[in-house]
Amino acid sequence: MKTSGRLDGLLFVLFFIIGLIACIWYLIRHDPGFLPLASEHGGFIDNLFVVTLIITGIVFILTHVLLVFFTFRYKGNGNGEKAFWYPDNKKLEIIWTIVPAVIIVALIVWGQVGWAKIFHTNPPDDAFVVEIVGEQFAWNIRYPGEDGEFGRTNPELITRTNPIGLDRTDPAAEDDIVVLNELRVPLDHPVLLKLRSKDVIHSVFLPNFRVKMDAVPGMTTTFSFKPTVEGEFDLLCAELCGLGHYRMRGYVVVQPMEELEVWLSEQREMN
Amino acid sequence: MASEHAVGTVEHHKETFISKYVFSYDHKMIGKQYMITALVWALIGMALSWIMRIQLAYPAEQMPWLETVLGRYAEGGILAPEYYLAMMTMHGTIMVFFVLTAGLIGTFGNFLIPLQIGARDMAFPFINMLSYWTFFLASVIMLLSFFVESGPAAAGWTVYPPLSAIAAAIPGSGAGQTLWLLSIGVFIVSSLFGSLNYIVTVLNMRTKGMTMGRMPLTVWAIFIAAILGLLAFPVLLSGAIMLLLDKNLATSFFIPAGLYIGGELLSYEGGSPILWQHIFWFFGHPEVYIVALPALGICSEVIATYARKPLFGYKAMVASLLAIAFLSFIVWGHHMFVSGMNPFLGSVFVLTTILIAVPSAVKVFNWLATLWRGKLHFTPAMLFAIGLVSLFITGGLTGIFLGNAPIDIQLHDTYFVVAHFHFVMGAAALFGIFAGIYHWFPKMYGRMMNNTMGKLHFWLTFIGIYLIFFPMHFMGTTGVPRRYYAFTEFEYTMQYGGMNEFITIAALITGAAQIIFLINFFGSMYLGKKAERNPWNATSLEWTTDDPMPGHGNWKGEIPMVYRGPHQFSTPEGKEDYVMQSDNTGFEGLEREN
Numbered sequence: 001m002k003t004s005g006r007l008d009g010l011l012f013v014l015f016f017i018i019g020l021i022a023c024i025w026y027l028i029r030h031d032p033g034f035l036p037l038a039s040e041h042g043g044f045i046d047n048l049f050v051v052t053l054i055i056t057g058i059v060f061i062l063t064h065v066l067l068v069f070f071t072f073r074y075k076g077n078g079n080g081e082k083a084f085w086y087p088d089n090k091k092l093e094i095i096w097t098i099v100p101a102v103i104i105v106a107l108i109v110w111g112q113v114g115w116a117k118i119f120h121t122n123p124p125d126d127a128f129v130v131e132i133v134g135e136q137f138a139w140n141i142r143y144p145g146e147d148g149e150f151g152r153t154n155p156e157l158i159t160r161t162n163p164i165g166l167d168r169t170d171p172a173a174e175d176d177i178v179v180l181n182e183l184r185v186p187l188d189h190p191v192l193l194k195l196r197s198k199d200v201i202h203s204v205f206l207p208n209f210r211v212k213m214d215a216v217p218g219m220t221t222t223f224s225f226k227p228t229v230e231g232e233f234d235l236l237c238a239e240l241c242g243l244g245h246y247r248m249r250g251y252v253v254v255q256p257m258e259e260l261e262v263w264l265s266e267q268r269e270m271n
Numbered sequence: 272m273a274s275e276h277a278v279g280t281v282e283h284h285k286e287t288f289i290s291k292y293v294f295s296y297d298h299k300m301i302g303k304q305y306m307i308t309a310l311v312w313a314l315i316g317m318a319l320s321w322i323m324r325i326q327l328a329y330p331a332e333q334m335p336w337l338e339t340v341l342g343r344y345a346e347g348g349i350l351a352p353e354y355y356l357a358m359m360t361m362h363g364t365i366m367v368f369f370v371l372t373a374g375l376i377g378t379f380g381n382f383l384i385p386l387q388i389g390a391r392d393m394a395f396p397f398i399n400m401l402s403y404w405t406f407f408l409a410s411v412i413m414l415l416s417f418f419v420e421s422g423p424a425a426a427g428w429t430v431y432p433p434l435s436a437i438a439a440a441i442p443g444s445g446a447g448q449t450l451w452l453l454s455i456g457v458f459i460v461s462s463l464f465g466s467l468n469y470i471v472t473v474l475n476m477r478t479k480g481m482t483m484g485r486m487p488l489t490v491w492a493i494f495i496a497a498i499l500g501l502l503a504f505p506v507l508l509s510g511a512i513m514l515l516l517d518k519n520l521a522t523s524f525f526i527p528a529g530l531y532i533g534g535e536l537l538s539y540e541g542g543s544p545i546l547w548q549h550i551f552w553f554f555g556h557p558e559v560y561i562v563a564l565p566a567l568g569i570c571s572e573v574i575a576t577y578a579r580k581p582l583f584g585y586k587a588m589v590a591s592l593l594a595i596a597f598l599s600f601i602v603w604g605h606h607m608f609v610s611g612m613n614p615f616l617g618s619v620f621v622l623t624t625i626l627i628a629v630p631s632a633v634k635v636f637n638w639l640a641t642l643w644r645g646k647l648h649f650t651p652a653m654l655f656a657i658g659l660v661s662l663f664i665t666g667g668l669t670g671i672f673l674g675n676a677p678i679d680i681q682l683h684d685t686y687f688v689v690a691h692f693h694f695v696m697g698a699a700a701l702f703g704i705f706a707g708i709y710h711w712f713p714k715m716y717g718r719m720m721n722n723t724m725g726k727l728h729f730w731l732t733f734i735g736i737y738l739i740f741f742p743m744h745f746m747g748t749t750g751v752p753r754r755y756y757a758f759t760e761f762e763y764t765m766q767y768g769g770m771n772e773f774i775t776i777a778a779l780i781t782g783a784a785q786i787i788f789l790i791n792f793f794g795s796m797y798l799g800k801k802a803e804r805n806p807w808n809a810t811s812l813e814w815t816t817d818d819p820m821p822g823h824g825n826w827k828g829e830i831p832m833v834y835r836g837p838h839q840f841s842t843p844e845g846k847e848d849y850v851m852q853s854d855n856t857g858f859e860g861l862e863r864e865n
Binding site for chain 1: 351352353426427431433434437440441527528529530531532536542543544579580581582584585586609610611614615617618621622625626628629632635636637639640642643644645646648649654657660661664665668669671675676677678680681683684685726730733734737741745748750752754755756757758761762763808840841842843847848
């Protein structure tokens with residue numbers, strides 16, 4: 001059973017070195033490739049990502065250096081010569097069970113601190129509330145108006161001009177503003193998104209804000225965040241919702257509260 | 272004596288073509304049937320991925336040949352979005368169920384268990400035969416769904432309702448989806464037949480001396496995977512039946528009231544789309560390990576054999592398999608961090624999910640320790656096993672990103688996930704299949720596969736996998752969503768046009784390289800060098816059969832007795848660099864009758 005392995009060992013080394021250089025070069029050039037950040041909690045997510053990248057990067061390089069070095073170094077000649085007898089070592093097993101466990105628990109705990117801030121903290125009472133109702137293949141964006149309350153909706157009332165089936169007999173519905181695909185939120189002010197769907201599951205994805213939450217028919221989901229950068233950003237669907245999934249495009253506009261209020265009152269007049 | 276009786280019945284049993292090659296009871300033939308069927312499915316699944324990749328690299332470009340190949344799916348030479356989604360759904364379904372599940376545990380579970388534990392056949396040969404033929408029936412039904420008017424299922428392999436339940440939501444959710452659910456139902460029955468057989472055989476049919484603690488790691492891995500299958504698949508079966516009822520008999524398990532689809536208000540009431548996700552992933556996550564564990568077992572055995580070293584930490588390797596299997600049942604919620612599930616539940620699932628990294632890390636370190644100071648033989652099987660370790664590290668580490676819920680908010684349903692599972696589940700399991708085929712081919716067909724072609728196949732595939740899937744991490748980090756028909760609608764996804772073209776070219780070349788394997792595989796069946804009984808100087812029982820390619824009944828004479836643990840390479844006492852499990856040196860007093 002003779003099998004030449006010189007070339008294989010060398011190829012492993014070369015592939016690893018070239019791959020690693022290409023990867024590091026890419027990471028440096030693209031600064032892991034995050035989209036410009038525009039929300040408060042997003043900074044936490046990006047930091048957690050970078051720290052995880054560093055830790056896993058070290059583990060990746062260490063394990064691969066060993067893997068590649070061993071394959072390069074310990075080539076047998078195929079003549080039945082014996083290898084080093086080393087079937088077990090309890091101490092080693094314990095070390096490489098506990099060390100990863102400790103690192104991992106640390107990552108979990110840190111992650112949960114941020115998770116709690118994002119999801120287990122009630123948004124302040126003065127949060128800017130917007131409802132997003134997904135449909136194949138568009139986003140209906142509803143603002144509650146001056147009363148701060150959303151009016152009743154009823155799917156039986158859905159028509160071309162009343163896409164979410166707003167019940168106009170409800171007094172709270174009178175000043176509701178419904179627009180298509182245009183999500184406007186105030187700068188440096190907490191925002192509470194309430195998400196629903198008319199048909200299938202969609203997912204509201206605001207990549208710049210590190211926001212993603214499914215819009216599920218039959219229930220309301222929420223996500224609160226604070227926009228920190230003025231400008232126009234993308235709103236995408238992240239849950240397969242049908243043939244137009246890839247072009248379910250919306251916009252996010254972040255602007256100071258005063259400007260937003262002007263825009264809202266213009267919309268109210270048009271509505 | 273029971274074993275002699277078995278010899279008699281087997282040897283005098285008259286074999287016809289039908290009983291030998293079609294409705295065979297022989298576990299080895301059934302294993303091969305699984306292997307060949309999975310191979311055909313793998314080619315179909317790969318072809319589907321090519322069509323997807325071509326669309327992603329050259330969106331909206333007219334390619335008249337595409338219409339020639341795909342007909343109405345690509346009118347005017349452009350693949351329609353609904354059929355892109357159908358190709359994607361079928362690619363996932365075929366690869367997960369028909370290739371990685373059936374092709375791995377079906378092939379090696381059947382072929383290896385009796386040979387490695389010293390049994391003449393499985394516990395229930397008839398049920399074993401049924402298991403393959405129900406799998407075949409499931410395959411036929413799934414294949415039929417390509418030819419229905421509205422096309423095959425298109426709601427993703429996870430078939431989330433309401434999209435999958437309402438025909439008006441997407442064309443594939445008509446007859447195609449119904450056939451999909453029927454096929455998966457039949458597939459589950461087949462898988463349960465198989466799992467039952469593997470478990471009972473391992474528990475009851477081991478030869479004398481073959482204690483559980485002396486079983487080769489492959490058998491351990493398949494045994495544990497079979498338990499996972501037995502517990503997880505029935506849950507999917509009940510889910511599939513409920514979805515089938517929702518779809519065709521207007522029940523409302525998963526569909527809430529007030530749905531407005533295709534300009535119509537639907538009359539469903541009271542269901543929950545999230546319920547389906549819980550059911551699906553309660554099955555779906557163990558499924559990942561039903562696929563992965565046998566591959567990890569094969570990898571362990573192959574590495575020990577060609578490093579000429581005992582598998583380092585055999586007990587820890589078994590314990591880590593058990594730990595992974597146990598944890599796999601309580602992590603399903605990590606697929607649902609942003610599904611609308613209570614975020615507190617998310618916290619619990621983070622803990623259980625990331626804990627899986629610990630037994631996984633133990634496995635990697637033990638493989639490395641096995642390679643250390645070994646006498647490595649670079650056969651194609653060994654190369655694929657080393658490749659598997661690399662892929663498993665890469666895919667495992669990205670799991671630490673995704674399992675930590677805050678990061679998953681950004682990465683969920685992006686190409687980062689696509690990269691992650693193609694490394695750790697797709698490619699790693701595929702490498703397990705290849706390592707297994709190259710290693711056991713001599714026992715399957717009595718001939719050797721070509722070494723040079725095997726190596727070439729490995730290098731093209733290994734480098735290709737990295738070129739295809741590694742760049743997807745970068746796309747995912749930027750937030751490029753998966754299951755998109757084209758990336759032309761958003762500026763930030765458009766920047767990856769070049770990368771998508773690169774990935775597509777890599778996928779085409781890597782796929783084409785599999786022709787080398789096919790030529791080697793089918794060519795060697797007839798033209799390969801005749802194999803010796805134990806060509807790799809391996810230690811487990813399958814290499815003790817009287818013929819290089821054993822007949823039904825496996826051993827002509829008595830079944831060998833086992834005196835020691837598996838993977839005994841380079842022992843200080845042994846004369847050669849391996850001691851077979853059936854070698855009685857040092858135990859001469861221990862007679863069979865005792």
